[in-house]
Amino acid sequence: MTESTRGTPVAGGLDADQPSQLQHVTVERDDVAVCTMFPREIGEDAVSEQWITATADSFVPLVQQR
Structure with a gap:
């Protein structure tokens, strides 16, 4: 584990004034x-049950999906 960052992902179609309900942690390994x-609003004990993880090959360009 080399680096960890926290931030708010940007989802297409959401109003820029409406905050995301998700937060994320990105870790780079190998x-x-x-x-x-x-x-975003979840207790520490429940976070282990309500998460999703993705790697780079899980993402595709948005234009490709339209």
């Missing part, structure tokens, strides 16, 4: 970035 997303 040159692979792993992003884990979970609800």
Whole structure:
């Protein structure tokens, strides 16, 4: 584990004035970035049950999906 960052992911179609309900942590291991997303308003004990993790090959360009 080399680096960890926290931030708010930007989701297409959401109003810029409306805050995201998710937060994320990105960790890079062996040159692979792993992003884990979970609800912003959640207790520490529940976060282990309500998360999703993705790596770079999980994402596609938005234009490709339209």
